[in-house]
Amino acid sequence: MKLDSLIPAPLRKPAKPGEGNGASGPAPADLKSSPPERPSDAKRLTDRAVEAPVDVLAWVDQRTAASGFLTGMLYRKVPKGTNWFYTLGSATLIAFVSQAITGVFLAMFYTPSTTQAYASIAHINNDVFLGALVHGMHKWGSSVMVILVFLHMGRTFFFGAYKYPRELNWVIGVVLLILTMTMAFTGYLLPFDQRSFWASVVGININGTGPVVGPYLSDFLRAGPELGATTLSRFYAIHMLLVPGAIIALIGAHLYLVVKLGTTAPPWLKAEKPKAATPASQLNAGAEGNGATPAS
Amino acid sequence: MSDETDKQNGAEATARPQPDPPGYFEGESMTRRRAFTVAVQGLGGIAGAAIVLPAVGFAVAPIFHRGKERWEGVGPVGDFVEDTYRQVVFTETEGIGDAGKTTAYVRKGSKLFDEDPKAFIAVSNRCVHLGCPVRFVEAAGNFICPCHGGVYDFQGKRIGGPPVRPLDQFQTRIRDGQVELGPRFSVTSQLEPVRARDPGEFTGGIWEYLYPPRPSTFPPPSG
Numbered sequence: 001m002k003l004d005s006l007i008p009a010p011l012r013k014p015a016k017p018g019e020g021n022g023a024s025g026p027a028p029a030d031l032k033s034s035p036p037e038r039p040s041d042a043k044r045l046t047d048r049a050v051e052a053p054v055d056v057l058a059w060v061d062q063r064t065a066a067s068g069f070l071t072g073m074l075y076r077k078v079p080k081g082t083n084w085f086y087t088l089g090s091a092t093l094i095a096f097v098s099q100a101i102t103g104v105f106l107a108m109f110y111t112p113s114t115t116q117a118y119a120s121i122a123h124i125n126n127d128v129f130l131g132a133l134v135h136g137m138h139k140w141g142s143s144v145m146v147i148l149v150f151l152h153m154g155r156t157f158f159f160g161a162y163k164y165p166r167e168l169n170w171v172i173g174v175v176l177l178i179l180t181m182t183m184a185f186t187g188y189l190l191p192f193d194q195r196s197f198w199a200s201v202v203g204i205n206i207n208g209t210g211p212v213v214g215p216y217l218s219d220f221l222r223a224g225p226e227l228g229a230t231t232l233s234r235f236y237a238i239h240m241l242l243v244p245g246a247i248i249a250l251i252g253a254h255l256y257l258v259v260k261l262g263t264t265a266p267p268w269l270k271a272e273k274p275k276a277a278t279p280a281s282q283l284n285a286g287a288e289g290n291g292a293t294p295a296s
Numbered sequence: 297m298s299d300e301t302d303k304q305n306g307a308e309a310t311a312r313p314q315p316d317p318p319g320y321f322e323g324e325s326m327t328r329r330r331a332f333t334v335a336v337q338g339l340g341g342i343a344g345a346a347i348v349l350p351a352v353g354f355a356v357a358p359i360f361h362r363g364k365e366r367w368e369g370v371g372p373v374g375d376f377v378e379d380t381y382r383q384v385v386f387t388e389t390e391g392i393g394d395a396g397k398t399t400a401y402v403r404k405g406s407k408l409f410d411e412d413p414k415a416f417i418a419v420s421n422r423c424v425h426l427g428c429p430v431r432f433v434e435a436a437g438n439f440i441c442p443c444h445g446g447v448y449d450f451q452g453k454r455i456g457g458p459p460v461r462p463l464d465q466f467q468t469r470i471r472d473g474q475v476e477l478g479p480r481f482s483v484t485s486q487l488e489p490v491r492a493r494d495p496g497e498f499t500g501g502i503w504e505y506l507y508p509p510r511p512s513t514f515p516p517p518s519g
Contacts, residue, residue: 197395202427205494211507212507214507216359219510225513226388226389229391
């Protein structure tokens with residue numbers, strides 16, 4: 001059986017122009033001279049079973065009209081030369097999803113209180129089933145995400161993918177970079193051990209060196225003149241409520257623009273000349289690839 | 297069409313006023329549709345502000361809140377001498393256990409530096425580069441920071457490394473023969489007291505404006 005038949009018709013890859021989609025298939029045979037055989041019950045049941053998920057999807061599609069968007073997104077054109085570097089953005093997204101999932105489960109055991117935070121982390125690491133693993137995934141995953149964000153940014157920069165008309169996506173990406181750093185910074189304090197305490201002290205003081213607004217920014221982050229009890233709950237709220245919401249919204253905008261505008265070809269590929277612009281006499285029949293005019 | 301008819305029939309025949317500009321009737325400064333649009337948007341803005349402003353105010357309120365002044369005794373007067381520091385630990389921030397404690401180096405005022413011999417000097421161990429804890433090294437007579445190599449002299453003035461001003465100090469007073477330490481204050485390069493600044497922020501001169509004093513800090517001791 002062709003795998004294609006399992007995909008509901010609206011989700012199937014649209015046929016190329018001119019090939020047709022079988023809507024006007026072969027004419028039906030004469031039903032009187034050769035009536036079709038009645039299929040067995042078992043066959044009809046399996047057919048129904050195969051059809052069921054398709055029917056469900058079709059039911060949803062009739063009410064959401066999502067298939068047009070999905071086919072447009074899933075079967076969008078990508079340029080020639082698309083390579084592994086183009087997966088860095090998806091890798092960053094996966095890292096974020098991993099952080100979100102592990103973070104939700106860590107929040108089930110964590111206590112954002114100055115007197116209990118360290119003990120609750122120790123409890124996660126030492127007592128909770130697979131707690132050390134989930135905590136470790138979250139801890140090391142944050143570094144992975146920061147590294148991937150920078151690699152993704154480097155790819156975009158060196159491939160020139162920030163240029164017109166994708167400048168806005170670059171700007172959104174910069175905001176996402178800042179938010180990612182905010183996540184890394186606020187998350188660092190949460191275990192509330194000596195290392196995270198002093199790292200946060202130093203980090204807040206670096207924020208404070210900004211002229212005029214710096215001192216007030218420090219007071220805002222600490223919720224007072226000294227790092228205190230409310231600093232931890234404040235960092236916790238920023239870390240798990242404020243910034244993740246902003247990141248999710250901006251990732252949505254980021255992906256929308258990626259799908260809307262398409263990706264760029266790598267810079268080493270020359271632009272393909274429109275066929276009409278090349279006179280037939282100059283077309284090199286044997287040449288492969290991008291249709292560049294042969295050197296003469 | 298109606299304009300042409302007007303011309304043909306004469307102005308008297310059609311006394312009905314024509315909206316000018318279109319959509320506006322005589323005496324109106326805006327159309328009904330526009331008035332409702334503005335009103336609904338205004339109401340929406342008020343409703344949004346009623347939600348957002350208290351929340352933002354709640355979040356930024358600590359910037360403008362000053363805690364209660366706190367004094368803590370650190371030892372009898374006789375414990376402290378002029379020519380070296382004695383390390384004391386006391387609570388600067390209440391309610392967070394050991395994390396709220398801080399270290400100060402205390403000595404008696406010395407005539408060598410034109411100080412009041414009855415006063416006590418309490419130097420904070422918080423490096424004014426980025427907030428690491430400094431240590432008083434007896435042999436050198438200096439404060440040395442382990443993080444980035446900041447060095448301060450006996451009075452707490454910067455003599456090397458990245459720090460931007462002398463070490464902070466705490467207010468001192470004597471109650472019942474006990475030396476008590478109070479709120480933190482910062483000093484300029486000439487050791488003039490100013491309101492407490494965070495590490496990394498310059499003091500004195502134009503820096504008093506570029507790094508303005510925060511409402512959450514206490515006024516410096518006078519004199």
